[in-house]
Amino acid sequence: MLRALAVDDEKPLLEELLYLLRSDPRVSSAEGASDATEALRRITRALESGPEGPDGIDVVFLDIQMAGLTGLDIARLLAGFARPPLIVFVTAHEGFAVQAFDLKAIDYVLKPVRPERLAEAVRRARAQLGGPPPPADPATDPTLTDPAAVAAPAAGPVAAPGPRGAAPEMGATDRTPDHIAVELGGITRFVAIADIAHVEAQGDYARLHTDGASHLVRIPLSTLEERWAARGFVRIHRRHLVALGRIDELRLDSGTTSVRVGSAELQVSRRHARELRDLLMRRATG
Known part of the structure; x- marks a missing residue:
């Protein structure tokens, strides 16, 4: 089970993110922080407690643009620790993807957050930590039964669930020689x-x-x-x-x-x- 910390300086968005995380049966606890200072205080306590300690955090769902320190700043600070929590960036801006994955983020979720997209980020976090898969629960995780749940919006190019990572290279994932496969947030699109x-x-x-x-x-x-x-x-x-x-x-x-x-x-x-x-x-x- 995952222990999560959600960080966002917009209260309604933070509450929505916490609601979705707490609704996922793979998340044992989800706490919130409304600014970078509070987040760092909570993460520091978790690091002092140790991975198995009562205050441990497995994954941080981190907004990027916040007052004071940004989510990228927090991720850079965490990179200096031996066993930092996993990072999932949750942002309204696509343009930070390169920096996010350079900082070893395991996922990059765009706002507004869709429940099925967040469920995919939780799945990636569990896989990264090597945890066993939980029993299937279609009511809380649409990706378990509905492959179309992670498809691209109808207005975009043809899309299909993609492999892990920021963006696939050309070649094996190209649909035809006339297209290139691009991925963001688990969605593979053929341009x-x-x-x-x-x-x-x-x-x-x-x-x-x-x-x-x-x-x-x-x-x-x-x-x-x-x-x-x-x-x-x-x-x-x-x-x-x-x-x-x-x-x-x-x-x-x-x-x-x-x-x-x-x-x-x-x-x-x-x-x-x-x-x-x-x-x-x-x-x-x-």
């Missing part, structure tokens, strides 16, 4: 490569930009450059890969070169500028 306008490097990750959204994949930009060269993607900068056919403008200004791709203006490095101009010229002249 058409033809819909991707440009890609931005973020460390060992890459952010795929389509017309109306962005998606994070755990794969280096250099790998995408190699795999997608035949699809018309060209490297224009150490941080940017662009679909040649999606470039709307090439701009030269005081010796610097940039391109406009939709609403984004991207810098072109000096080493790539001449090659890009030649490619665009050849494309324009057929």
Whole structure:
């Protein structure tokens, strides 16, 4: 059974999160903290008590944007301990995913929190701790009987339950060669490569930009450059890969070169500028 601490500085959201955790039969206790100071005091007591002590905490469900210290700050502090509790980030913002998983978070749950999505985070925490699975209880854990419970919203691309981790690499999880699998919060979505306008490097990750959204994949930009060269993607900068056919403008200004791709203006490095101009010229002249 899991002992949980939920941390959120918005009281209604904290109460909802505690209600959902306490309703899960795999959670033996769930306490709340409404700010970083209270959370650190409670976690420090748990660490002093030890994993098997009366004040122990197995997993912290942690908001990111809070007054004072952020959830990321708390996670960095916990990383210095030998046996810290597991971390599940619960946030309304997708953009912190890279930092969250760099801090060894086991899951990243987006608000508003769906009961079935939180149930998946609890399952991951139990698996990480090596606990035996509890008896199936469809009333409290829809993921036990309903695979569609973790499917993506109807408005998005086709989705299916995904593997663990921040975002899968390309290859075995691609639905077809024309798609790339991306995952966030246990949901695997298949994004058409033809819909991707440009890609931005973020460390060992890459952010795929389509017309109306962005998606994070755990794969280096250099790998995408190699795999997608035949699809018309060209490297224009150490941080940017662009679909040649999606470039709307090439701009030269005081010796610097940039391109406009939709609403984004991207810098072109000096080493790539001449090659890009030649490619665009050849494309324009057929």
